[in-house]
Amino acid sequence: MFQVDVDKDKCTGDSECVNSCPAGVLELVDGKAEPVNIDECLGCETCVEVCPVGAITVTEV
Numbered sequence: 001m002f003q004v005d006v007d008k009d010k011c012t013g014d015s016e017c018v019n020s021c022p023a024g025v026l027e028l029v030d031g032k033a034e035p036v037n038i039d040e041c042l043g044c045e046t047c048v049e050v051c052p053v054g055a056i057t058v059t060e061v
Helices: 017-020 046-050
Strands: 003-004 024-029 032-035 056-060
Touching: 003 032, 017 024, 017 046, 046 056
Parallel strands: none
Antiparallel strands: 003 056, 024 032
């Protein structure tokens, strides 16, 4: 199981993470990325890699 955290202060809402996540974990909510299907996270860290501002962290729990 994985924990996905988004730093809302850093997030610019460019939706790269939303579009790249193979499991559909993230959605844009009020212009910011929000983990909504956290149980589906594969831990691949694609969202971390594509985020241009480093606003996302994925940790195994």
